[in-house]
Amino acid sequence: MNDSVQREIEELTNRLLELQHAYYVEHVSLVSDREYDRLFDRLLLLEQRHPELKSPHSPTSRVGSDLVHELPEVEHAIPVLSLDKAYSAQAVLEWMEKCRKRTADELSFTAEEKNDGVAIVLYYQNGILERGVTRGNGYVGNDVTPNVKTIAQVPLKLKEPVDASVRGEIFLGISDFHRISSAQETEFANPRNLAAGSIRRVKSRETAKVPLQLCVYEGYVTGRQEQTHVGMLQYLSYLGFPLSRHIGVFYPQGHTGHEHHEGFSHWHIGGFDRIEQYIAAAAETRRDRDYEIDGLVFKVNELNARDELGYTGHHPRWAAAYKFESPEAQTVIERIEIQVGRTGRITPVARVRPVKIGGSVVSNVTLHNQEYIRMLEAAEGDAVSVSKRGDVIPAVERVVEKNPQALPFWEIPEHCPSCGGALVLKGAHHFCQNVQCPDQVFGRIQFFCSRKQMDIDGFGPETIRTLIELGAVHDIPDIYEADLASVLADVPGFKEKKITLLQQGLRKSMTRPFDTVLASLGIPDIGIKAAQLLIAGGYQSIESMVQDAQTGKESAFTEIKGIGPAMAASLGEALRDPEMVRRIQRLQHAGLCFHGTADEPEGEQGFADQTWCVTGSFDSYKPRSKAEELIRRHGGKVVSAVSGSVTHLLAGQSAGSKLAKAKELNIRIVSEDEFTAMISSMN
Numbered sequence: 001m002n003d004s005v006q007r008e009i010e011e012l013t014n015r016l017l018e019l020q021h022a023y024y025v026e027h028v029s030l031v032s033d034r035e036y037d038r039l040f041d042r043l044l045l046l047e048q049r050h051p052e053l054k055s056p057h058s059p060t061s062r063v064g065s066d067l068v069h070e071l072p073e074v075e076h077a078i079p080v081l082s083l084d085k086a087y088s089a090q091a092v093l094e095w096m097e098k099c100r101k102r103t104a105d106e107l108s109f110t111a112e113e114k115n116d117g118v119a120i121v122l123y124y125q126n127g128i129l130e131r132g133v134t135r136g137n138g139y140v141g142n143d144v145t146p147n148v149k150t151i152a153q154v155p156l157k158l159k160e161p162v163d164a165s166v167r168g169e170i171f172l173g174i175s176d177f178h179r180i181s182s183a184q185e186t187e188f189a190n191p192r193n194l195a196a197g198s199i200r201r202v203k204s205r206e207t208a209k210v211p212l213q214l215c216v217y218e219g220y221v222t223g224r225q226e227q228t229h230v231g232m233l234q235y236l237s238y239l240g241f242p243l244s245r246h247i248g249v250f251y252p253q254g255h256t257g258h259e260h261h262e263g264f265s266h267w268h269i270g271g272f273d274r275i276e277q278y279i280a281a282a283a284e285t286r287r288d289r290d291y292e293i294d295g296l297v298f299k300v301n302e303l304n305a306r307d308e309l310g311y312t313g314h315h316p317r318w319a320a321a322y323k324f325e326s327p328e329a330q331t332v333i334e335r336i337e338i339q340v341g342r343t344g345r346i347t348p349v350a351r352v353r354p355v356k357i358g359g360s361v362v363s364n365v366t367l368h369n370q371e372y373i374r375m376l377e378a379a380e381g382d383a384v385s386v387s388k389r390g391d392v393i394p395a396v397e398r399v400v401e402k403n404p405q406a407l408p409f410w411e412i413p414e415h416c417p418s419c420g421g422a423l424v425l426k427g428a429h430h431f432c433q434n435v436q437c438p439d440q441v442f443g444r445i446q447f448f449c450s451r452k453q454m455d456i457d458g459f460g461p462e463t464i465r466t467l468i469e470l471g472a473v474h475d476i477p478d479i480y481e482a483d484l485a486s487v488l489a490d491v492p493g494f495k496e497k498k499i500t501l502l503q504q505g506l507r508k509s510m511t512r513p514f515d516t517v518l519a520s521l522g523i524p525d526i527g528i529k530a531a532q533l534l535i536a537g538g539y540q541s542i543e544s545m546v547q548d549a550q551t552g553k554e555s556a557f558t559e560i561k562g563i564g565p566a567m568a569a570s571l572g573e574a575l576r577d578p579e580m581v582r583r584i585q586r587l588q589h590a591g592l593c594f595h596g597t598a599d600e601p602e603g604e605q606g607f608a609d610q611t612w613c614v615t616g617s618f619d620s621y622k623p624r625s626k627a628e629e630l631i632r633r634h635g636g637k638v639v640s641a642v643s644g645s646v647t648h649l650l651a652g653q654s655a656g657s658k659l660a661k662a663k664e665l666n667i668r669i670v671s672e673d674e675f676t677a678m679i680s681s682m683n
């Protein structure tokens with residue numbers, strides 16, 4: 001009985017692996033989706049009944065598991081060195097010349113696309129995937145095997161039962177990235193970050209949800225002797241690995257440029273005179289691809305010449321990475337500090353050696369959270385690549401070289417640097433839970449006064465800091481209750497005129513409507529949009545909200561369209577907090593508005609069914625949320641990223657990458673003047 005089950009499991013396993021390879025690597029469907037599902041479900045069922053017969057390379061491992069697995073450190077069999085960089089075609093040609101001079105042989109060269117992803121080393125024994133390890137510091141990486149197994153393009157079993165270690169890049173398609181980031185709030189700035197974060201998830205089922213791809217570029221197969229890199233790549237392809245989609249091969253002379261297709265990859269063959277043109281073409285066509293490449297990797301094709309050329313301490317002499325220009329620059333993390341936000345949320349920030357990127361000098365770079373730092377494997381002293389794309393805050397993109405002491409990755413301390421309280425991990429972030437924490441008090445007041453919230457003139461960071469340091473202000477209501485004229489009387493920089501300005505600002509803020517006041521309290525998830533929905537949904541006073549929150553009826557919030565359970569829980573929690581209730585009462589007493597009426601959406605719905613993205617700066621719409629508000633008021637949807645679903649891009653001055661992207665996608669581009677005309681025609 002068990003024999004026949006075992007045979008069936010083996011047959012199904014092999015058949016499904018074949019079908020997966022055909023579908024994910026060769027992009028061919030050999031059977032209908034229904035037939036595939038039937039086979040898959042059958043195997044799943046048999047494996048559930050006979051777990052002892054399940055193969056370690058079963059195609060069902062692609063769906064991952066909820067079991068939390070560790071990411072232990074593993075030493076690489078062969079160190080993964082970084083590559084020497086070349087920033088111009090001239091530099092590539094010079095490097096080639098150097099290689100030719102060092103060896104007596106006549107050399108040829110290959111060029112592969114460098115996918116912008118996460119380097120991975122896959123270890124196979126007898127043709128079965130044993131382990132997937134991240135590059136790490138080149139000598140030691142993280143074992144991410146359960147996650148790697150979920151990636152459909154990673155062969156779980158090879159065509160031949162060989163022992164091999166294979167290097168490649170795990171990456172994510174651009175359209176897949178946009179689809180995932182628009183479906184969920186994500187902290188990841190680009191496809192590479194999301195790929196790197198996914199490969200390090202501790203639940204493989206989470207990894208399986210992200211359609212990661214693989215491209216391999218180097219392999220060491222026990223007992224296999226190939227003459228050339230091209231030969232090795234063809235063998236790797238035969239074993240079941242996807243290669244770089246475009247590969248160039250260049251010979252000294254006698255070869256005229258032509259192109260032929262072999263399986264999955266395009267091979268471009270030519271003489272050395274074609275290299276400059278090849279690089280220029282790659283720089284151009286990369287913008288049309290659905291994956292990001294950050295350069296081309298050139299290698300000596302003859303494998304015996306590679307042995308002859310050998311290595312320097314840092315990199316092989318037989319390879320060079322040509323880098324495309326990008327809004328990135330290299331610098332060094334001098335130290336990592338943590339910032340305490342108004343909600344107590346901890347954000348690690350890298351203080352980097354100042355570096356110029358895209359016209360501005362960057363010295364502070366966000367590291368988001370512990371998970372992000374782990375993903376980067378970043379520590380103080382590391383040489384890093386930093387990017388600044390469009391309006392996005394500068395971010396550390398990757399570690400270029402580890403610090404000399406090889407510190408692995410930086411860890412958030414156990415205590416708050418502002419108040420000394422214990423830090424607690426909630427979700428992806430650490431929090432300081434002490435509401436009196438000075439940094440939180442500052443953040444709360446600053447947020448309340450900021451231009452996007454209550455917009456109180458004169459209450460900038462310095463004024464707020466001064467008031468806190470003088471002991472005059474401990475919470476938001478204090479700014480209304482304090483006697484500013486006497487508190488600031490002898491403080492340098494606060495002349496009578498400035499104090500009058502502050503008082504006028506406070507008076508003006510008392511005319512702000514309920515939705516603005518509610519959104520300015522800084523309750524997590526309750527921004528201006530949620531505040532408007534709540535008020536329009538019938539909560540026309542703070543008392544009615546507090547009452548529902550305190551009598552266990554917070555589920556009533558979710559009856560309003562657009563208010564989800566997380567928002568309702570957050571609002572409920574805040575309004576049950578005696579600290580918050582007292583704050584509200586004091587603000588009410590100071591004269592702020594805590595009641596309002598439900599407004600009908602104003603204006604003609606001329607933007608109905610349209611999705612807008614707004615970029616750049618404007619003369620008449622400052623901050624630009626004013627333009628976004630107008631779009632919403634006229635029935636349009638506003639999103640923050642340019643993707644296929646965007647119908648209009650409102651482009652102001654110095655619009656950057658979003659404008660370029662919109663042009664590429666043929667999205668209608670609207671200037672400020674045009675927009676103003678559209679709005680006035682509707683009113």
Ligand SMILES: [Zn+2]
Nearest residue numbers: 416419432437
């Ligand atoms: Zn604190």
